[in-house]
Amino acid sequence: MAKTELKLRVVIAVTETTPVARLWKAALKLLRESPADLVTLYVEDDRWHRVASLPFTREILRSGGIPVEFTRQRAEQVSRERATRVRERIQKLADEANVKPVFEILSESDAERLREFIGSHENILVAPSFISTRPIITMFSEMNCRIELVEAEEEEDTPAYKLS
Amino acid sequence: MAADATQEYRIQPDALRKLCSLPADFKHDAESQVDPYIGQQRATDAIRFGIAMHKDGYNIYVLGPIGSNRHKLVAGLVAEEAKARGVPADWCYVNNFSNPERPRSLRFPAGQGREFREDMRHLIEELQLAIPAAFEGDDYRNQLRAIEEDTKNKVEEQWKSLNERAAAEGIGVLQTPTGYVLAPIVDGKAIGDKEFNKLPKEQREQIEAAIERLSEELQARIEMMPKLRKAHRERVKALDQEVTAHAVSVQLADLKAKYRSLPRVAAYLDDVQENIIQNAQDFQPSESPSLPFLSRDSEQLYTQYDVNLVVDNADADAAPVIYESNPSYPNIIGRVEHRSEMGALVTDFRLVRSGALLQANGGYLILDTRRVLSRPFVWEALKQALFARQVQIETPAESYGWVSTTTLKPEPIPLDARIILIGERWLYYLLCHYDIEFSSLFKVAADLDDDLERNDENVERCARLIVEQAQAGDLLPFNASAVQRVIEERARHADDSERLSTHMSSLEDLIEQADYWARERSAREVDAADVAKAITERRRRLGRLQSRIIDAITRNTLLIDTSGECVGQVNGLSVTDLGEFRYGHPVRITATTRVGTGDVVDIEREVELGGAIHSKGMMILSAALSARYAPDLPLSLHGSVVFEQSYGGVEGDSASVAELSALLSSLSCLPIRQCIAVTGSVNQLGRVQAVGGVNEKIEGFFDVCSERGLDGSHGVIIPQDNVKHLMLREDVVDAVRRDEFRVFAVRHVDEAIAILTGVGAGGRDEDGSFPEGSVNGLVESQLIGYATARKSFAKEAMQGGED
Numbered sequence: 001m002a003k004t005e006l007k008l009r010v011v012i013a014v015t016e017t018t019p020v021a022r023l024w025k026a027a028l029k030l031l032r033e034s035p036a037d038l039v040t041l042y043v044e045d046d047r048w049h050r051v052a053s054l055p056f057t058r059e060i061l062r063s064g065g066i067p068v069e070f071t072r073q074r075a076e077q078v079s080r081e082r083a084t085r086v087r088e089r090i091q092k093l094a095d096e097a098n099v100k101p102v103f104e105i106l107s108e109s110d111a112e113r114l115r116e117f118i119g120s121h122e123n124i125l126v127a128p129s130f131i132s133t134r135p136i137i138t139m140f141s142e143m144n145c146r147i148e149l150v151e152a153e154e155e156e157d158t159p160a161y162k163l164s
Numbered sequence: 165m166a167a168d169a170t171q172e173y174r175i176q177p178d179a180l181r182k183l184c185s186l187p188a189d190f191k192h193d194a195e196s197q198v199d200p201y202i203g204q205q206r207a208t209d210a211i212r213f214g215i216a217m218h219k220d221g222y223n224i225y226v227l228g229p230i231g232s233n234r235h236k237l238v239a240g241l242v243a244e245e246a247k248a249r250g251v252p253a254d255w256c257y258v259n260n261f262s263n264p265e266r267p268r269s270l271r272f273p274a275g276q277g278r279e280f281r282e283d284m285r286h287l288i289e290e291l292q293l294a295i296p297a298a299f300e301g302d303d304y305r306n307q308l309r310a311i312e313e314d315t316k317n318k319v320e321e322q323w324k325s326l327n328e329r330a331a332a333e334g335i336g337v338l339q340t341p342t343g344y345v346l347a348p349i350v351d352g353k354a355i356g357d358k359e360f361n362k363l364p365k366e367q368r369e370q371i372e373a374a375i376e377r378l379s380e381e382l383q384a385r386i387e388m389m390p391k392l393r394k395a396h397r398e399r400v401k402a403l404d405q406e407v408t409a410h411a412v413s414v415q416l417a418d419l420k421a422k423y424r425s426l427p428r429v430a431a432y433l434d435d436v437q438e439n440i441i442q443n444a445q446d447f448q449p450s451e452s453p454s455l456p457f458l459s460r461d462s463e464q465l466y467t468q469y470d471v472n473l474v475v476d477n478a479d480a481d482a483a484p485v486i487y488e489s490n491p492s493y494p495n496i497i498g499r500v501e502h503r504s505e506m507g508a509l510v511t512d513f514r515l516v517r518s519g520a521l522l523q524a525n526g527g528y529l530i531l532d533t534r535r536v537l538s539r540p541f542v543w544e545a546l547k548q549a550l551f552a553r554q555v556q557i558e559t560p561a562e563s564y565g566w567v568s569t570t571t572l573k574p575e576p577i578p579l580d581a582r583i584i585l586i587g588e589r590w591l592y593y594l595l596c597h598y599d600i601e602f603s604s605l606f607k608v609a610a611d612l613d614d615d616l617e618r619n620d621e622n623v624e625r626c627a628r629l630i631v632e633q634a635q636a637g638d639l640l641p642f643n644a645s646a647v648q649r650v651i652e653e654r655a656r657h658a659d660d661s662e663r664l665s666t667h668m669s670s671l672e673d674l675i676e677q678a679d680y681w682a683r684e685r686s687a688r689e690v691d692a693a694d695v696a697k698a699i700t701e702r703r704r705r706l707g708r709l710q711s712r713i714i715d716a717i718t719r720n721t722l723l724i725d726t727s728g729e730c731v732g733q734v735n736g737l738s739v740t741d742l743g744e745f746r747y748g749h750p751v752r753i754t755a756t757t758r759v760g761t762g763d764v765v766d767i768e769r770e771v772e773l774g775g776a777i778h779s780k781g782m783m784i785l786s787a788a789l790s791a792r793y794a795p796d797l798p799l800s801l802h803g804s805v806v807f808e809q810s811y812g813g814v815e816g817d818s819a820s821v822a823e824l825s826a827l828l829s830s831l832s833c834l835p836i837r838q839c840i841a842v843t844g845s846v847n848q849l850g851r852v853q854a855v856g857g858v859n860e861k862i863e864g865f866f867d868v869c870s871e872r873g874l875d876g877s878h879g880v881i882i883p884q885d886n887v888k889h890l891m892l893r894e895d896v897v898d899a900v901r902r903d904e905f906r907v908f909a910v911r912h913v914d915e916a917i918a919i920l921t922g923v924g925a926g927g928r929d930e931d932g933s934f935p936e937g938s939v940n941g942l943v944e945s946q947l948i949g950y951a952t953a954r955k956s957f958a959k960e961a962m963q964g965g966e967d
Binding site: 047048049050051053054055056057058059060061062063064065067068070078081082 | 387
């Protein structure tokens with residue numbers, strides 16, 4: 001039985017706190033070197049769900065400092081909003097570069113789906129350096145994927161407090 | 165009465181038309197100009213008085229008919245005074261920054277308004293460059309950056325210290341899109357309930373307590389953020405104002421110095437500076453485009469400092485003399501215009517428009533009374549402005565409180581204009597009578613004379629005026645005969661051989677038309693024949709109705725006898741006035757008499773076709789009849805008088821001599837000669853009095869007789885007092901000169917009846933009786949007979965009653 005040739009793709013791994021511009025630049029460079037599909041893998045952080053599971057967690061609103069209950073629904077909403085923000089930023093960069101990336105959302109805690117995702121292609125992973133110790137990197141590494149770490153620090157998409 | 169007995173009443177041909185005779189050497193000296201206001205000394209003195217009288221209420225009403233050159237006269241006189249009065253102030257409207265709905269008015273010496281507008285435009289142009297440049301400068305950017313850094317540091321310090329304190333207690337501060345969540349962190353990772361519940365109870369309690377405490381601290385810091393933000397904004401604003409103030413003060417310094425002597429202007433410039441500084445951020449270059457209706461565009465930003473120059477006297481060399489031919493409310497008072505923006509009507513101080521009152525401020529405003537009174541709201545608004553001595557620009561709807569929407573109410577501007585109303589006399593008297601405020605606002609009446617005395621001096625002035633008018637109108641020169649003929653026509657126009665009409669437009673028309681006919685025959689100058697042709701042709705153009713009447717008479721549709729005799733029937737004379745043209749024609753008047761109770765019935769009055777004056781004339785002649793004949797007996801007459809074939813109204817008393825003559829003829833049974841017509845009014849004593857339109861009346865009868873053929877018997881009886889008014893056509897005078905037509909002048913009705921019947925009227929003798937066979941004798945005899953008959957009839961009736 002002959003070994004099946006897997007199609008090459010470049011996977012940009014992003015989190016809700018990833019500055020995407022530098023990763024995008026690195027990914028485009030790889031695409032220029034060898035034709036491949038481009039996939040943005042949004043690594044969902046389930047910290048919001050964890051925090052929401054605590055009975056005493058409150059969200060203190062930026063406008064007025066009013067505390068409101070931080071429910072699971074609210075956690076889901078925050079998580080979705082974060083993913084959407086990142087997707088929009090990626091889309092804007094893609095439009096400028098005239099490429100059409102696929103956008104996937106996966107959670108690190110869902111190892112089975114993650115493994116299935118990695119196994120379907122020959123992958124080159126572009127990831128920010130601050131997630132180098134996270135399980136996802138370990139998994140890509142174990143499945144013999146090429147990993148390009150881009151030096152980057154976490155950043156909040158919203159400043160702590162706006163002046164205006 | 166013998167036929168030649170009428171001779172003493174006949175008017176000689178020379179008296180029928182007073183010819184003009186200029187000196188043989190008459191030549192107009194072009195260097196000595198004629199007073200253009202000839203014959204209007206009273207009116208010109210009044211106007212000069214009014215325009216020189218600098219007190220309230222001395223506005224002028226010029227009374228005179230259309231065509232009397234009222235406007236030219238007023239404009240000429242006012243222009244003289246305007247030069248002496250000097251150029252008045254300019255007026256501008258500018259933005260009122262504290263209350264934009266009430267634009268501020270600024271007064272400038274003449275010419276400086278325009279200069280100020282240009283200065284402000286230049287200032288704005290400079291500011292458009294200088295202010296953004298100041299904001300783009302390194303100095304500003306560095307200072308702004310320093311403020312931002314400082315604020316940012318303060319904010320970050322707050323968060324940093326909070327994060328550090330939280331981290332020390334194993335708590336993380338997580339940011340959501342809308343706020344913050346404090347969560348326990350174990351091994352750098354936010355934990356969930358499973359992990360949390362595995363922790364020792366003591367640790368769990370510590371975490372909960374820490375989160376509770378940190379939450380309060382976080383809330384306090386969040387509450388502090390607006391203060392930090394406000395402080396930051398104020399610092400930025402102060403910086404912006406400082407930068408703007410520097411840029412503006414440099415630009416405004418020269419302007420303030422220039423207009424230092426005008427306190428209101430200086431105050432306005434201070435306000436401009438203050439406003440720009442207060443709104444300094446608006447002048448910064450915009451970093452991101454925004455929707456047009458959500459932001460003030462740069463044009464609007466700068467146009468608020470525009471200057472709306474509503475009165476500009478920069479090019480004037482005298483006080484303004486404004487004639488407003490269409491005195492509508494906006495044209496007189498002014499208006500606030502609107503423009504459409506996004507479907508809504510908006511306005512500002514730049515859309516305030518001045519009216520004629522402001523344009524004439526410091527000068528003179530000339531208006532036509534009839535037009536002022538016929539335009540809605542204008543009269544009241546004009547009076548209001550004169551009383552208040554200021555012009556408040558607002559719509560009539562606002563003035564009367566009909567609208568409540570917000571609009572502009574510009575500051576009123578003090579009014580110092582002399583108003584000159586030009587109108588007909590009747591309008592003046594109506595206003596005096598019905599508007600109690602009129603007399604206090606228009607204290608000067610300039611009443612134009614319709615005519616002037618025809619003396620040598622005035623004839624010469626008039627002659628020179630004619631020559632000048634011809635020169636001014638680029639017409640052919642008028643020779644002496646033409647000038648004389650025109651002057652004669654001025655007398656005819658005045659209806660008086662001893663006066664000359666001052667009606668200028670008819671004079672201008674005549675000389676223009678004479679010029680036309682002279683050119684038609686390729687003449688080099690206008691002579692008397694051209695003037696006569698102009699008069700004849702004009703009469704022909706306008707004489708269609710007159711021709712129709714003459715035609716109706718000659719075809720016996722209108723029954724007028726011009727030969728033969730008839731009892732109780734006389735030719736009276738009537739004048740029809742068509743405004744531009746008057747003509748006379750004969751009317752048949754008949755009278756019948758019988759025994760009665762002393763009443764003379766005026767059929768015209770009975771059917772309400774007779775006017776009041778005509779009725780009065782009829783009553784006077786009834787009184788004359790009863791006073792004159794058989795004074796000891798009751799007047800036992802029933803008479804009736806009528807204008808035959810008259811289907812319109814009859815007015816005036818000029819037919820009363822004719823009506824009395826018809827009654828006397830009927831009573832005396834003496835026939836009246838139909839070849840003679842008569843006009844004149846009569847008083848209770850039988851005295852014949854002057855009437856109007858005597859020339860037209862004579863000519864009207866002459867035309868009818870001429871049509872049928874003049875035979876020397878035809879003539880017209882007029883009042884002696886009208887002889888001075890005679891300015892008959894040359895053809896009438898020529899016919900009289902040839903003895904084909906006659907004009908009689910009488911003083912008493914006896915003279916008229918004698919001419920009409922050919923029988924002497926007769927006077928009372930020593931016994932108090934009229935001569936037998938005389939008109940009066942026959943009349944009295946008839947009236948005595950009527951009285952006797954009435955007496956016997958009454959006696960029989962009484963006896964019949966007793967039976």
